[in-house]
Structures are given as C-alpha cells and as structure tokens.
Amino acid sequence: MTVVSFPEIAERELVERLLGRPSRVPFTVAKRCSDGTPQVIQTEPVFWEDEMWKPFPGVFWLLCPVLRVTISRLETDGFVKQMMTRLEKDHEFFQLFAAGQKEAMEWRMQRVRELLPNGIDERIRSTLEERNLVGSRSDLGVKCLHGHAAMFLVYGKNPIGEEVIKQVGDCPGIHDGLNEAADKGRVQ
Numbered sequence: 073m074t075v076v077s078f079p080e081i082a083e084r085e086l087v088e089r090l091l092g093r094p095s096r097v098p099f100t101v102a103k104r105c106s107d108g109t110p111q112v113i114q115t116e117p118v119f120w121e122d123e124m125w126k127p128f129p130g131v132f133w134l135l136c137p138v139l140r141v142t143i144s145r146l147e148t149d150g151f152v153k154q155m156m157t158r159l160e161k162d163h164e165f166f167q168l169f170a171a172g173q174k175e176a177m178e179w180r181m182q183r184v185r186e187l188l189p190n191g192i193d194e195r196i197r198s199t200l201e202e203r204n205l206v207g208s209r210s211d212l213g214v215k216c217l218h219g220h221a222a223m224f225l226v227y228g229k230n231p232i233g234e235e236v237i238k239q240v241g242d243c244p245g246i247h248d249g250l251n252e253a254a255d256k257g258r259v260q
C-alpha cells in the first residue's frame with residue numbers, strides 16, 4: 073500500500089472540491105483521468121482525530137465528476153438490485169467478489185498493523201473486520217456502485233466494479249463544468 077499523506081495544497085483543494093467536502097482523512101491520488109483530473113483517491117484505513125485513532129473502512133473514493141454522474145444514472149436504472157441478484161444467483165461471480173473483498177480486507181488490516189505497531193484497539197479491529205472495502209457488512213450487500221468502481225479502477229478484484237465500468241465506459245478526459253458535475257454527483 074502506498075504511504076498516504078495529504079498532498080500539496082492546490083491538489084488538496086481540487087480533490088476536496090470534487091469530493092464536495094473537506095477530507096478528514098489523509099489521502100493520495102491513486103488514479104487520474106487522461107487530462108490529469110484526480111479520478112480515485114486512496115485513504116488510510118485509520119486516522120487520528122479528537123486525540124484518538126478511528127477506523128475508516130472505505131479506502132477508495134471515486135472523484136471523477138463524469139464517472140460519478142454516469143454511475144449515479146446506472147444506480148437510478150436499478151443496477152444495484154441487478155448486481156445483488158447476480159451475487160445471489162451466480163455462484164462463481166459471488167466467489168470472485170467475496171475472494172477479492174477478503175484479500176483486500178487482509179491487505180487493509182496489514183496497513184493498520186503498520187500504522188499502529190503497538191496494537192490495534194478492539195473497536196477499530198471489529199469495525200474493520202465487519203466492514204468490507206465498500207463499507208458493507210455482508211458480501212451480499214452492494215450499497216453504492218461508486219465504491220465498487222473506485223476499488224476496481226485502482227485495486228482490481230471487484231467484479232461488480234468491473235461490470236459498472238463496462239457499462240459506463242472510460243472517462244473521456246473532458247471535465248467541462250467540473251463544479252456543476254461534481255455537485256450533481258454529490259446529490260445521489
């Protein structure tokens with residue numbers, strides 16, 4: 073895992089504008105669109121706030137305003153339900169998805185051990201053991217498609233994210249009206 077810290081101020085401002093809020097957690101830009109726009113950020117799985125370490129299960133966040141809008145449309149079209157049905161009915165698809173989450177959760181816990189070499193608080197451990205990379209408690213829960221896509225784009229091993237990207241295609245690398253699109257993306 074990349075060592076993550078807040079990037080320089082201009083990049084941080086752009087990322088937070090795309091995110092629609094300040095980031096509580098240090099992050100790094102893990103993937104960019106072809107014009108250089110931050111596409112996915114990666115955060116640390118734990119962060120220091122209010123004098124204590126706190127867990128942060130969702131490591132990958134989709135920022136590209138174009139992909140956020142097209143993926144939100146896919147959600148409106150019922151693709152979440154479609155993926156949940158596929159997980160239930162297609163055993164191979166489920167196995168692939170569950171194995172990817174398991175591996176990524178072990179990788180995430182390894183990073184926590186590196187960050188907290190003196191021991192991991194039980195509250196942090198249980199949250200991170202219960203929540204997969206998209207913040208779900210169950211491998212059958214799909215929740216929001218953006219997290220799956222973000223994981224697939226950087227880490228791979230997420231067949232739901234792969235299906236989502238197959239549906240919406242690549243970002244064209246044009247982000248006219250970046251703010252407006254980011255605002256729309258946030259509404260969902």
Ligand SMILES: [Zn+2]
Pocket residue numbers: 105106109111136137138139243244245246247
């Ligand atoms: Zn983009």
